Amino acid sequence: MTDKCGTLGSVPRSGADARRRLQQAALELYQERGFDRTTSAEIAARAGVNERTFFRHFPDKREVLFDGEADLRAALMQSVAEAPGELPALDALLHAFRRAAQILEDNRAFREPRLRIIAATPTLRERELAKAAMLTDALAEALRQRGVADRLAGLAAATGWATFHHAAQDWIDDPSRSLEKHLLQAFDDLRGLAS
Template identity: 55%
Template structure:
């Protein structure tokens, strides 16, 4: 698949990451990125819809892995256990991407515009998980709630793992879902 344009695309992503790390997102122009990648500013916008999008390219892959993992869970499993299993399935992907994800997260943490886009990407993932649950026969309202809540729980686990990788992501996931179960049991 990789036409000659795929190389340019990767160079643009690399250049953007470098520049955002060096001088920050706001101090980097799209022209800076294009120049470092050896292309024109116009070409940058042919590959990425805007200055933020260049930072969120792996999301599609994660979405595919997660939705496939949801579909692979044995039928009859309840929504939240299904999601927990799916997230465990995606752990290798997270671990493998960590060297890229870690500096990326640092940049995002200091840039409001990137935080917004990250939230939007998370919302898209929640929509995909909602659809995956509905395909398993889960009621729409329940699917929305569980997809959102499951995603939050995974995010909490992920953040804990980023701060301190020693426990491992699997353990963080189990801990977060256990906390969720206990917290929700206090309702009623």
């Protein structure tokens, strides 16, 4: 019934490949019709697989857009761990965020359509916030492993992430300056606020 081999010929059905096609199809459809006007069946159809397969690769419709987040988290945690030994908490975070900024700037074109879709869809913003919360938890844990006092780690991670996020927002609104510039300014602003 489905054009399993009809449209694309004998595609390498390696599993990871279907996953990529599903991500691509979802991204396209979310752009064309908007998130809530595209059904999971449509995504699966464009990817050339069954609807059920979609939910085997992703737990729900939203998660398709949040796939690289685990990598970002890992990179951030590693950067925090590798930060110069006696740097205080916020500086260690800034060190990690500068690395993350590099990554974000490199594949900006790649992430931009995704950001627009998320920004336009409340339910996707919710999911994004949840991912951010998981990320700050991970950052707090990384700070603790650095020796940051248990009580301070969570607070430092939360405020640090808020500052990073704020910088990223500024960068989106004004891409003429680099993310790193925005980041440094945001951390300066933070210290100014708390003085």
